[in-house]
Amino acid sequence: MVETLNFTAINYNSMKQKSYLILMFFITTFFYSFSQNITISGSITDGRNGEDLFGASVIVLDMSNTGARTNVYGFYSLSIPAGKHQLAYRSTGFEEQIFDLTFTKDTLINLELFMSKEIQELEEVAITSKRSNNNITSSQMEVTRLDPQSIKTIPILFGEQDVMKTLQLTPGVKGGGEGSAGFYVRGGGADQNLILLDESTVYNASHLLGFFSVFNSDAIKDVALYKSGIPAEYGGRASSVMDVRMRDGNNKNFAASGGIGLISSRLTLEGPIVKDKSSFIVSGRRSYADLFLVFAKDDQIKDATLFFYDLNAKMNYKLSDKDRLYVSGYFGRDKFGLNEDFGFNWGNKTGTLRWNHLFNDKLFVNTSLIYSAFDYEFNIGQGEDGFGIRSSISDFNIKQDYNYYLNNNNSVKFGVNAIHHTFEPGILESGSNVGFNQINLDKRHALEIGAYIQNEQKFGNRWALMYGLRYSGFNYMGKGTAYEFADNGEIESERTYGSWESIKYYQGIEPRFSASYIINESNSIKAGYNRIFQYIHQLSNTTTSSPTDVWVPTSNNVKPQIGDQIALGYYKNFKKDEYQVSVETYYKWLQNQIDYKPNANLILNGQIERELVYGKGRAYGVEFQIKKTKGDFTGWFNYTLSRALRTFEDIDAGKEFSARQDRIHDLNLVLTYNINKKFVVSTSFVYYTGDAVTFPSALYEMDGYQVPYVGNRNENRLPDYHRLDLGLTWYLKERKNYKHNLSFSVYNVYNRENAFSIRFVDDFEDNQTGQTQAVQTALFKMIPSITYNFNFK
């Protein structure tokens, strides 16, 4: 039997915060067998728009070290003895709420938190009045999190706050360099990062030229980047996980926000479908990077098209207190074209269907059905005089994740995951006037599965452990043909398999571990270990990542990559958490790394595996960071000293060499200053050791040409990279329900030509000296931009 009590519009008097709080409070009580402990559970949401708050906490003030955090869907569960308790609900950027209540039975409390009036005025800047020492107390190490408040305050580049660009300013994360889409985490390869958007894999996370990520910050709720101690619920990429969650959409009011800028424009529309129950959010963005081409000298290039667009759409529906349904999708594309004779385009599309279900107040489950695909296309010429090349990868994924709040000290997660991959390595179709045969490389198929269990356990007041195990398996299967190659690349044998017939099965056990010891409120030490198997690989034999890089599965020839990492960190806060200092060190071992035979051909190659060679890698480093989180002046500074090394039997006779991303010194400085309520200035400075590259070490003459003698792999360096960006945001006069600002930014303020590539050319300057010269190509000089941003409710 269930007794329901509805309380509406209770004004709760609580210490100093009385006038701010209007609380909607539903209490449902259950008859339950008498037990000493009762469970308090529910969801914590943002009172303005109904968005779930991830990582919000409930603390029992009258008990030591007792509390719970909400999961990514805003759900929490707390077990405490029945009786009188004082509960505090908190979330960064929100005003805390405290309740004195007597509990006799399991209780459901769904709470809305609000920002205080003070905070609302300076909404664009995060100010917190309570202890914000999550970085000390959380047992999860090596997570860089951008929650909604942080996202609002990241520096604006090209008029937008870009989460990827911001993450690249944090320690351990290095951007691929100008013009490059990929990024590297702690010395790992560019394909070793799992990028998820609402649980769907994003294969290419950056648009053309690497300036903009595919993530439109207006639609993003939360971003978490795991660099080590990676939780067991994630698998498949050896170095990091970037988990991006979209907002659900304001379920109370309609709202619109966006920006119009020199380089791109965006618009987000959201609102309730059924007030407080269901909402939607649609977010679109389009660039007109064609403007860059205005600087080109050639007339035809000036007329070229160069743009990208992103579209995010999401809808959710609360079927009941126990069930919630979500549908979300992303579609984005980059297009480059020179009239009708040449076009190059690529992009991702993803779709997710999710169902949150509460079995009871301790067991929460999310079930998801996901589709994700990436493809690129080249078109040269038209009709019978032209040809086109296409390549793609697509996934169907089903997963189920459980959160079981066993008791106060133990929070268990377990789940299963299955992904069906289809690889389409290449199709060439040509018109009859072009002498190419039609090529249709066989599709390749695989099934990737995972199952995990993990517990987050607290011991007393100081120790917290997260330990788990993940089982991963990969079935490389037909329909298709599998080849065996001799050392010289000749095909030794081939065998054809039927649909779903297994060609080769690999499996691995992946232990995951993370521990923290809280010395006191301001100091803690954390350590972590993880092992991860990676079954799909991105092949790129050009020096920067490009959309034409090929994704290939593990197979009878290619083994899974294995990453093992240990990490240790020390964290200290000063001046009541205003300054946060951290020192982290790590060591990573990588097995079954892939490299290429000289002059390997990766395009339209039906036996691409014969071009590969295998080896191992290691990476280690120490990262130091200091953050100032409060006051008019905020920002961070970090410095990383690290190495990323590789060893391949087939390269330089097994001598260890630098990976391209072996940037020994890496320094980032980000500062934001609120001049007053109207103006905020921000700056970022980046410095890193130039990439490791291979230069010639001698010259000779052959066949009438001057030929460079290739030196040892990656023994040389590009010049160091450094750059300063500046931004100024002018908050214009607010009207009722309408906020707007004008944002100016300058990229590469002192106009440094950072090297994109170096070529050795005979007499480039035509001085007739007969001498070879090193010629540097730089991509971007100083680039200014203006954007007008608005927010309308």
Added chain:
Amino acid sequence: MKNIFYIIVLFLFATTSCQKVIDLPVNDTEPKMVIEAKYDAVKEEVFVKISKTINVFSAEAFPAITGASVEIINSNGVVSPLTDQGDGTYLLENYSPVYNSMYSIKINVAGEVYQATDALVPVVPFDSLTTEFQPQSPFSDAGYVVYMHITDPLGPNFYRVIRKVNGEYRRKIGEQFMFDDGFTEGNAQKVPMFSELFQIQDTVQLELISYSEKSYKYFQELRDIASGSGASAAPANPTSNWSKEALGHFAVYGYSTEIIIVKD
């Protein structure tokens, strides 16, 4: 095929980029032996050039190695010596070819012996040459493309086209046109020579070389390295066929020649 992609990617960046000469340190290595050897079956000439490498930024000329003993040996074991020209090159003329046979070369430089072999594959002739007008495009001005009509025999074939326009050989590394029959095996092909567009009245002479697979691979790798694109992440010195460590290659080849004068 692969080149197109590099061109396109670099092309995107070339539009707003800037290039300049910079000072950069390199790790110069000690000089290595370079031996270039070729047997031109049509001219019936065997030519060898022996040299060494120089430092990357050096302004010196490439050294010439004289006084070596150089011999070419045919498939019957008959040895024919080359004459030292005194400038680092060695020559043998009027050496009649036997197609479908193996040749080896043996070089003795100051007691070090270098050997290599290559196969002389049959020459695939041109059927004909034709031209077609191509209007102006972002890649080039308007002009005529020469189409080579070849009947590709069954089995792997490896080609290189050397062109001579209005009496001048095109020698720039970026202008070398090489292709195999991977895309068009066994067909009567119509291969466009995109490397250059011609104008009316141009006299274009094409030489279609048929290489052995090993030599084709070598010249492809050489062209990739010598064109200095720097785009490959796995650069390596071309695989030479010398028995002892030396740069360069021994290639044996014949070619068919065809001339066309561009008309409307």
